[in-house]
Amino acid sequence: MYPMYMRYTILHFLGWLSVCAMLWACDDSSPEEPTPQNPALTLQHPEYFPNNIPMPADNPLTEKGVELGRMLFYDKQLSADGTVSCASCHQQSKAFTDGLQFSEGVNGKMGDKNSMSLANLHWTSRFFWDGRAKTLEEQALEPISDIREMNLEIGEAVARLQADQDYPERFKTAFETDQIRPEFIGKAIAQFMRTLISGDSKFDQWIKGEIALSPTEQAGMELFFTHPDPSLQIRGGNCGDCHLGFLTSGDRNGFLGFHNNGLDMDEHLNQGLASVTGKDTDRGKFKAPTLRNIALTAPYMHDGRFETLEQVLDHYNEHIQMNSNLDILILEASNEPIKPGEDIKLHLSDSEKEAIIAFLHTLTDEKFITNPKFSDPFK
Amino acid sequence: MKKLAILLLSIIGFTACQNDDKDRIPAETEVNFSFTHLFNGEEIELKNQTYTLPAGESFIPRKFKYYISNITFENSQNDAAYKIEDGYFLIDQAGKKEFSVTLPTAEYDKLTFFIGIDKARNLSTDQVGDLDPNNDMVWNWNTGYKFLVLEGVWEYQSSDRSGLIVHIGNNNPENEQNFKAISINLEAKGKNLGSNASINLDLEAELSELFINPNSIKIHELENTSIMGGDVAIQIANNYKEGLFSLK
Numbered sequence: 264m265y266p267m268y269m270r271y272t273i274l275h276f277l278g279w280l281s282v283c284a285m286l287w288a289c290d291d292s293s294p295e296e297p298t299p300q301n302p303a304l305t306l307q308h309p310e311y312f313p314n315n316i317p318m319p320a321d322n323p324l325t326e327k328g329v330e331l332g333r334m335l336f337y338d339k340q341l342s343a344d345g346t347v348s349c350a351s352c353h354q355q356s357k358a359f360t361d362g363l364q365f366s367e368g369v370n371g372k373m374g375d376k377n378s379m380s381l382a383n384l385h386w387t388s389r390f391f392w393d394g395r396a397k398t399l400e401e402q403a404l405e406p407i408s409d410i411r412e413m414n415l416e417i418g419e420a421v422a423r424l425q426a427d428q429d430y431p432e433r434f435k436t437a438f439e440t441d442q443i444r445p446e447f448i449g450k451a452i453a454q455f456m457r458t459l460i461s462g463d464s465k466f467d468q469w470i471k472g473e474i475a476l477s478p479t480e481q482a483g484m485e486l487f488f489t490h491p492d493p494s495l496q497i498r499g500g501n502c503g504d505c506h507l508g509f510l511t512s513g514d515r516n517g518f519l520g521f522h523n524n525g526l527d528m529d530e531h532l533n534q535g536l537a538s539v540t541g542k543d544t545d546r547g548k549f550k551a552p553t554l555r556n557i558a559l560t561a562p563y564m565h566d567g568r569f570e571t572l573e574q575v576l577d578h579y580n581e582h583i584q585m586n587s588n589l590d591i592l593i594l595e596a597s598n599e600p601i602k603p604g605e606d607i608k609l610h611l612s613d614s615e616k617e618a619i620i621a622f623l624h625t626l627t628d629e630k631f632i633t634n635p636k637f638s639d640p641f642k
Numbered sequence: 643m644k645k646l647a648i649l650l651l652s653i654i655g656f657t658a659c660q661n662d663d664k665d666r667i668p669a670e671t672e673v674n675f676s677f678t679h680l681f682n683g684e685e686i687e688l689k690n691q692t693y694t695l696p697a698g699e700s701f702i703p704r705k706f707k708y709y710i711s712n713i714t715f716e717n718s719q720n721d722a723a724y725k726i727e728d729g730y731f732l733i734d735q736a737g738k739k740e741f742s743v744t745l746p747t748a749e750y751d752k753l754t755f756f757i758g759i760d761k762a763r764n765l766s767t768d769q770v771g772d773l774d775p776n777n778d779m780v781w782n783w784n785t786g787y788k789f790l791v792l793e794g795v796w797e798y799q800s801s802d803r804s805g806l807i808v809h810i811g812n813n814n815p816e817n818e819q820n821f822k823a824i825s826i827n828l829e830a831k832g833k834n835l836g837s838n839a840s841i842n843l844d845l846e847a848e849l850s851e852l853f854i855n856p857n858s859i860k861i862h863e864l865e866n867t868s869i870m871g872g873d874v875a876i877q878i879a880n881n882y883k884e885g886l887f888s889l890k
Contacts, residue, residue: 313776485782486782488780488782489781489782490781490809490870492809492868492870492871494868494872495871495872497785499782507776508774508777508778509776510776514778517736542690544690591794591795591804591805591806592793592807594803595807595866595868600865601868602865603801
């Protein structure tokens with residue numbers, strides 16, 4: 264076991280500093296500023312999650328904003344026929360996914376992407392598999408009007424909430440006006456989603472030095488975070504090259520967290536990030552999602568093509584499809600010396616694959632999927 | 643009238659302070675380091691720009707980062723030296739490219755810093771400064787750090803697209819191989835430390851130097867395009883020791 268806890272005392276201190284800075288920043292007059300009726304909230308998170316990521320200046324976290332966002336997240340009124348809410352495809356028991364390859368919207372319309380887990384969103388950037396939303400506020404509104412999802416024109420969503428006997432008052436407390444605007448709906452839902460923090464898995468307990476991992480889990484963790492190097496006899500699973508650090512999520516800088524992971528050959532590449540950037544070199548690139556609670560979020564990949572973690576490991580180990588945008592860290596990763604012209608294979612042994620999967624199970628956070636603060640407020 | 647007197651007094655006070663400052667040597671000097679990364683003299687960017695390696699291969703950099711540590715200022719006349727303790731700085735083309743250190747004011751005409759992490763810290767699990775394992779610079783969480791990372795898309799003539807992956811760390815933790823000192827003559831650039839409260843040291847790194855001086859490295863003649871250990875890593879480490887950095 265590693266005495267990792269102590270290392271983070273300084274980070275902890277910096278964290279408080281940034282909290283102070285945030286509170287100070289909130290002093291700027293904005294219509295959404297916290298009030299005595301609506302106290303400011305700070306995110307409660309493990310101290311080893313980065314502390315230097317500010318809240319959006321125009322959407323500080325507040326008690327009533329989060330409360331309102333939670334209601335909107337679970338409210339089926341926000342779909343055309345009142346049958347679907349955000350929570351229909353983002354179910355807490357499945358770490359806010361739905362267990363389906365593609366999700367069904369109103370009128371039986373099917374989407375074409377796998378429902379993404381909602382955890383630790385404050386520490387990622389660019390939302391949706393293709394990164395088309397710059398902010399969580401922007402992301403939160405899109406499924407409401409998407410015809411394959413909730414299919415409710417946003418003006419109609421506003422009208423329904425405005426006509427509700429309860430919501431105008433709640434918007435007034437949260438945003439100081441009872442004149443509901445689409446922007447406030449996005450802000451409130453984004454605030455609630457930011458509070459969905461998963462930081463109490465077995466892996467977290469290990470980081471804090473509270474428990475030991477089993478030898479298999481430990482071996483899996485080391486493989487997970489290691490880029491293999493046969494010349495140094497360093498064996499690795501190459502996962503941590505894209506799923507970075509304690510958060511196991513993608514790089515936050517620009518589009519560096521988007522990768523082509525060799526799912527398809529050139530002729531079958533989905534647009535992915537290219538639909539946002541317009542660049543051919545971004546075809547087949549998708550957001551590297553957090554792997555926290557990954558054992559609960561099957562099926563896997565942007566199109567839910569793999570049903571099990573074993574299939575995912577087999578893909579990365581021996582079924583990488585060569586294409587012109589394949590990530591170079593996959594292209595050049597192998598536990599055996601790479602010979603030009605050979606297929607790309609990691610050459611992990613069966614027991615190494617099992618170890619990585621054992622480690623992935625340590626990322627499951629039971630408290631996250633049972634936390635009453637995240638559950639349906641209408642029940 | 644009273645107001646005017648106060649105003650006058652404060653002006654006198656203020657100028658008096660200024661005069662004092664001029665004569666007094668500050669107790670501490672703040673040294674502000676900044677790093678610029680060049681490829682063939684051109685400042686690099688990581689957005690699909692293609693550069694030519696010395697051996698004629700094309701290269702699109704995606705990542706360039708390295709550790710600076712064990713910074714020491716020296717006086718070549720009297721052999722006095724001051725080492726910055728616990729100073730480990732990650733320089734990242736995609737992120738932070740500057741840092742500052744503070745030391746007691748004294749005359750120094752030479753600067754030495756290392757690329758990489760010394761043995762004591764490389765094998766310990768204590769994290770200070772930029773040594774957080776979340777920085778994508780550890781081999782894994784047991785075996786120490788990568789000292790310098792350069793990654794990008796590499797092509798040569800009609801060869802297949804490949805990834806050039808340069809990860810240099812300790813081949814052998816026992817002898818600190820690849821942990822290299824870089825010496826900079828401050829005096830030659832008129833950048834001696836002395837009585838200044840602060841001084842800027844702007845360093846440039848010319849990436850092509852990694853492949854030419856003193857060891858000429860032709861990637862297309864290597865067995866593969868991953869350089870993470872072995873002789874070629876040692877050659878690159880000797881190249882970063884020799885020609886990579888210069889003081890502006």
